[in-house]
Amino acid sequence: MNEASNFCSGKCKIPKGQCPTGSGPGWVCCLDCKNITKTRWDEPPYKINASGLQVPIGFKTIATSATHYNGVLEYDAHSLYGFSQSIATHKALQGLEGKRPFILTRSTYVGSGRYAAHWTGDNKGTWEDLKISITTVLNFGLFGVPMVGADICGFYPAPTEELCNRWIEVGAFYPFSRDHANFYSPRQELYQWESVAQSARNALGMRYKLLPYLYTLNYEAHISGAPIARPLFFSFPTYTETYGLSTQFLLGSSVMISPVLEQGKSTVKALFPPGTWYSLFDLTQVIDSKQGKYVTLDAPLHVVNVHVYQNTILPMQQGGLISKAARTTPFNLVVTFPAGASNATAKGNLFLDDDELPEMNLGSGYSTYVDFYATVSQGSVKVWSEVQEGKFALDKGWVVEKVSVLGLDGSGGTSALEVDGNPVTSVSSIELSTSEQKYLEEAEDGEKTKSVMVDVDGLSLPVGKNFAVSWKMGIKA
Structure with missing residues (x-):
């Protein structure tokens, strides 16, 4: 859907013969037009320059000095054309299909x-x-x-x-x-x-x-009404370096995309606001900064840099060739703490529904909402959920299969793993593994931070039911 447009300017009549001709591009004006656009409505003192050509604002569309039924000026009604089409189409489709x-x-x-x-x-x-x-x-x-x-x-x-x-x-x-x-x-x-x-x-x-x-x-x-794609200043309003930045963006509050936007480049200079960031393509890679800084990242032709911020719980699935297949796969939770923190929290959420329902809301019996929480405190790690309207997710059979916790400070191993308060024995299918994380740049103060990622794999936690996973680590008090 577009604005009312015939690619002609002024007052037009249909000429003798066929219009359009039926061949060639459809954006060539074939009407017989007379310029009538030298009015205060066509050339207002503060007009936009949408075409970039410094022409009347009715250029290649209905002249803004034209009048509609009851004397309404096109100047006042132009932008309502496409808007009203959207509303009418939405109502019609929903009425026909109920979806x-x-x-x-x-x-x-x-x-x-x-x-x-x-x-x-x-x-x-x-x-x-x-x-x-x-x-x-x-x-x-x-x-x-x-x-x-x-x-x-x-x-x-x-x-x-x-x-x-x-x-x-x-x-x-x-x-x-x-x-x-x-x-x-x-x-x-x-x-x-x-x-x-x-x-x-x-x-x-x-x-x-x-x-x-x-x-x-x-x-x-x-x-x-919150945007899906957001400027960095949305999450970092006091960090003034983000104010004029338009070469990176956030999805939600925590996932940052830093793409290559110039020809022939195999690196990208990206701004990292204060805190800890983890590469989503390699969760062992860490960028940590107390004041925030620019970092030059490797970005060969097939690589895009995507990072997730600290204090986040990111719900992910395993992908698929089509979204319908991806939605049936088990869930992974990526939990991010500030690097090396001995006391920290993280949170995230998840909304699931029958995606053909007319509205996205809870209480219909066809949706589930989950809040995820995580804490690390003096060597004890806990990840848990609080579920609203769990029946829909339970009926779908969705489960959390893996939990990855990033940024843990520990030189010792893991122990005392519990799921829903029950100790996990050595004969269980649940596996606990630890990976050391790699820092792309040294900290500003020269101190070397050491952190690990712990994966809990082999879980089968129903998404539609409250759960809790906890364990102990060799963390310095």
């Missing part, structure tokens, strides 16, 4: 995010537009349109192979992720280049593992 519709629109207005997803229009297949796409996606989140994304690899002209590699590494983490191009452009599906296919498998593979987190962010957007 939650997915509507995608280019034309938006205040409130459009309630009814439709948005793509950012005909962005070009250029490095500049790749970079600008992040700003655009973040802005629309602030405008109240959380489900938003740009055309991956660009709508036109044809992108280079390197650009398409880098674009899917960004676009895989747009809230709305889609490779899309002009009908007249060469084919640019991700599989057209083997190198792009490899980058796509890597980046989209992580997206599919993050689907539980992304879906929970959609629920949060639905009930609170």
Whole structure:
């Protein structure tokens, strides 16, 4: 859906003969038009420059000085056209099927995010537009349109192979992720280049593992209006280095994407606000900073850097070729403490429902909401859940299979593992393993922090039921 548009400007009549001709691009004006746009409504003193051409605001669409029924000016009604289409389409589809519709629109207005997803229009297949796409996606989140994304690899002209590699590494983490191009452009599906296919498998593979987190962010957007993709200053409002930053972004409050946005680069200079960050592609890799700092990260062609922040519990699944298959896989919980902390907390949440219900809400019998909590205190580690409306998740058979706890300070081994208060014996299928973590840069004060990651694998904890897992570690008091 677009704004009312015939690619003509002014007062137009249908000429003799066929219009359009039926051949060639559909964006060529074939009407007989007369310029009538020199009015205060067509040339207001503070007009936007949407086309970049310094032309009247009715350029290639209905003149804003035109009048509708009852004397309503197009100047006042133009932006309501696409908005009203979204509302009508939403109501019609929901009425026909009784299911939650997915509507995608280019034309938006205040409130459009309630009814439709948005793509950012005909962005070009250029490095500049790749970079600008992040700003655009973040802005629309602030405008109240959380489900938003740009055309991956660009709508036109044809992108280079390197650009398409880098674009899917960004676009895989747009809230709305889609490779899309002009009908007249060469084919640019991700599989057209083997190198792009490899980058796509890597980046989209992580997206599919993050689907539980992304879906929970959609629920949060639905009930609170919070964006899904966010500027860094949303989570770090007092850290002024984030204020002008538009080359990185957050998903929710805790997952940060730091992509390559320049041609020929195999590294990226990324800002890390104060605290501890863990690489999602290698949970043993740590970046820790008390004041916050820029770090130059390796980023060869098929690599995108994604990090998760401290004090987080991130629900993940195991991915799949399609989202329906991914949703049936067991859950993993990634718990992040500040590196080396002997006393710390972490939390996260998870919303699950029948994704075709008309509304995302609790209390219907077809949804479950889970709060996750974790603490480490003087050598004791505990991870537990508190469930609302657990029946839906129980009926689906979802289980937590693995818990990974990052940032633990310990030189000794693990002991006294308990699940729901019951000691785990050596004959159990549950395995406890420890991995030492690697720091990419030394701390500002020169002190070497040592931390470990503990994996508890082989679990079968029903997502729809409260659980608790705890153990002891050799942590210095």
